[in-house]
Amino acid sequence: MSPESLYERLEPLLPRVRKPVQYVGGERNATVTPWEDAEVHWALCYPDAYEVGLPNQGLMILYEVLNERADALAERTYAVWPDLAALMREHGVPQFTVDAHRPVAAFDVLGVSFATELGYTNLLEVLDLAGVPLHAADRTIEHPLVLAGGHAAFNPEPIADFVDIVALGDGEEVVGEITDVVKAAKAEGLGRQETLERLAGVPGVYVPGLYEVTYGDDGAIAAVRPTSDAAPERVHKRTTSDLDDWPYPKQPLVPMAETVHERMSVEIFRGCTRGCRFCQAGMITRPVRERSKRGVSEMVEQGLEASGYSEVGLLSLSSADHSEIGDIAKGLADRYEGTGTGLSLPSTRVDAFNVDLAEELTRSGRRSGLTFAPEGGSERLRRVINKMVSEEELIRTVSTAYEHGWRQVKLYFMCGLPTETDEDVLQIATMAHEVVRAGRKAAGRGDVRATVSIGAFVPKPHTPFQWAAQTSPEVVDSRLRQLREAINSDRSLGRNVGLRYHDGQPSLIEGLLSRGDRRVGSVIEAVWRDGGHFDGWSEYFSYERWETAAARELPRQGVDLAWFTTRERDGDEILPWDHLDSGLDRGWLWDDWQDALDSREQDDCRWTPCFDCGVCPQMGTEIQMGPTAGAMVDGGRMLPLTPVENRTSTPVHNPALAP
């Protein structure tokens, strides 16, 4: 039976909350399917505020993929701010979707995408507002299956008690297979346990409830064992092999409410082979799969038509590394010149090529800041993290940028990296001063600016640093204090350097949640019960609350906050995520960790021979890169697209409005 729309009951509450428009839905390109037309109903949740969650690419892709199926419907739900949550509790209005304002509890699957571990308390808030039991063990077949996905789900153990299933890796294909299983299970009238056991047979699906974790006297995991024949010993991640087969989002959602990214985003490749050792995204999304030049171009064209956005973002983990990025950038810049369409390329490459690209993309305007990410302050530290940039290279690159009209350069760093000393961090100040000096010379003026943005490093699962000790907040904060003093020690240079940093405390909690095991679940629940949520927002995050909850919940389980965070792990310790396979060979990760400690670099396998990280053979995949097959391009030019005619200021051609 079709569940009631909650809008009638929600509407009277909206005049009483901040930014009510975020709760009303009605986005351009949103889909509302009659309930009865679908056999499997998905509620897709981004466990953060609408303004952050709406632009999320992963959710948008799965929303479209599912809604294109004849037998499924997908709606979206986001975390509601405390002002509305309080009114909803007072008036008995449950967690709703924004598409048709249906109650989340009525759906078959509640899929939650975790880009960061700091969304875990919001998961509990969403479940509670939805009226769904927090613990998977307490749910019945009447409740939705709670599914976790996204990068953080590569170690879902801290939320293992709260979720029913976890999808590892790319979601495009697995959501369809889960739909098939749920549909069959409903048709056959299977119970909850049987349904979960059947889902455990879907490649890439992990059912935490079908595994038992035991612990040794030292606090470490003794064993992780399946408790059902249906559950595999290890679960392997899914990999979508050809991005050109998945040109999503085709119809980007265009909200009425203001959001953090208001642009047409196109993922130009997935995966990364740079091998930065701190980067979980780069490790777990291997191998590199490039979208073709033609595929990128068509997505941009169709996306601009469907959305009307005036900015295009060419997204990936290191966009300037696309093997045909030069052609792509020039093709798009030519095509959209004079149409008020901005092009942007988030990239961290520190070289002159990057500046050329940025110049191409901004030739018709919008030349703000250029961002480079050396990540480590000293050359030694950059070898440890495998981010190979020499100081001369950086100075040369930023000089080029200032010469070419940029006035601001942003430099990204991390603090608290393995083997780091105070001296490594202080070298950031030296580098920033050098950048300003070189910039003044190159620009021929004094008002150039450099912004240093620095965050605390959090060791992540499935990276070579998964064994590393996290640096304590006290040490991080002390180094950041010293850095600030060092930058300001030369007033004439220091006044052109901006320093942006955050305290180390939230990072320690992120560390607990990143590398935690099932015992951390009780801490998350205690924090939520104490009122904790929106932990990614500094105005809501409370370190004291987490510290108190950890001190109360962990010692009786034989561990503590430090055990999970600032403790270095041995090679033979069973890590909580060892039974979840990201494709990387554990032995290779360990060797890379040892190389890091010896300050030895590792090459980028996109350009050099394979170094056997394990992904390609195990996943049956390979690196995919251009050039696009000759037949698909027209005389080397991008596409069958004509440049926008007569510069009429619009990127979309409407024959009805032709002059």
Place this chain on the structure above:
Amino acid sequence: MSRQGTAAHPSAPTVAKVRMRFAKRGRARFSSHRDVARAMEWALRRAGVPVSLSHGFSPHPRLSWLGAAPTGAASEAEFVEIGLTVDLDPAVVAREVDAVLPEGLSVIDVVRAGPGALADRIDASVWRIAMPGVDPQQLAEAVAALEATEVVEVERMTKNGPRTLDVRAALVDLTVEGVNAVTDTPGECHPNDGRAGDDAPGDGPRPAGDDTGDATGEVSDRRARAQRAGCGTLTAVVRHTTPAVRPDDVVSALRSVAGLEPPVPVTATRMEQGRLGGSGELLDPLEADRATTGRETVPARHAGEDRPD
């Protein structure tokens, strides 16, 4: 090479301007002016309307906005002036933009801009304020009390802190439906107030009758009680002052002089904007443009009529 301050390839110049009247209905009433402005800019681009762009390094579309209805209020009379790089038939612009506007926004009229500033032709608004659960007779008494008072100051939170404004001074005329006028059915909320039929969430490709089936008996008790008590509807002609007196301020004024407490949030809709005529009526601000440019206009669209999909 491009340098800051001079775009290498400036977009085409403005050769014509059109003025658009549009509506903000249903759930779109919760959007702010900034939300509406962004939505309109993107809709114009989706429709392929050649809007002229400002020069410089961050080109933005040349749209001029006139006093927007506040967040939470619906409107049948919002206005924007749009610069074009190509002279286009206003009726075609109206049709093409309306087809791609988000749910809740609808084009009502587009005219070629004639001489004179649009802002000079607008100095007042007609607001229709529906108050579910307020007895019309009680509302009429409160209105009489308000009209009998010379100065009614209310406080409103602004970005610069609390601000006091005199509501009474801005009020030109107040009419309670079903009490002062004989044509209205007393005691029923106007179907277009708050939740316009065309823009109810969850509609779209749903079976006919599904909506009503969901709604009956499922509305909250409080709302049902409010509806049983009837609905007072107030039409207010309000002069534009600085700061503007909003529908909420009128309600605050009624509370302050007569203790009127609506049990559920009221819903306000701006019905007209224009120059105040001699006998308290509003003159259509686009009339002068029609007269000078001599073009026909598209027929005004009515609430309840959705965009042609």
